[in-house]
Amino acid sequence: xxxxxxxxxxxxxxxxxxxxxxxxxxxxxxxxxxxxxxxxxxxxxxxxxxxxxxxxxxxxxxxxxxxxxxxxxxxxxxxxxxxxxxxxxxxxxxxxxxxxxxxxxxxxxxxxxxxxxxxxxxxxxxxxxxxxxxxxx
Numbered sequence: 001x002x003x004x005x006x007x008x009x010x011x012x013x014x015x016x017x018x019x020x021x022x023x024x025x026x027x028x029x030x031x032x033x034x035x036x037x038x039x040x041x042x043x044x045x046x047x048x049x050x051x052x053x054x055x056x057x058x059x060x061x062x063x064x065x066x067x068x069x070x071x072x073x074x075x076x077x078x079x080x081x082x083x084x085x086x087x088x089x090x091x092x093x094x095x096x097x098x099x100x101x102x103x104x105x106x107x108x109x110x111x112x113x114x115x116x117x118x119x120x121x122x123x124x125x126x127x128x129x130x131x132x133x134x135x136x137x
Contacts, residue, residue: 028067051094060118063102080134
């Protein structure tokens, strides 16, 4: 089992974190390279494949959860579920071969919920940003 699989309950084809680069109380940074093998490109869109916006949100949320687990904030068996997503903006398309760097900040963390904000970058270009809340169960 690799590190990411030990930090997240998600599995292929719905695991969107390749690596936690940094995790401290101030910021969580993670990376994911999207490839032409990702399942959603077959239908979104065959002639011009683009990562769906909801997948970018999921990527940021998974990055935030994995970072909290790495810090020991979330218990190893706790599941976290998206409850709200706010202030979403998509700024740049993400295509096959793009490496997405998620930068996450914790807005509030308690035993029953987590509120985070994140930005997803391709290189230095902002691709997406959002705030979300997850309930822990």
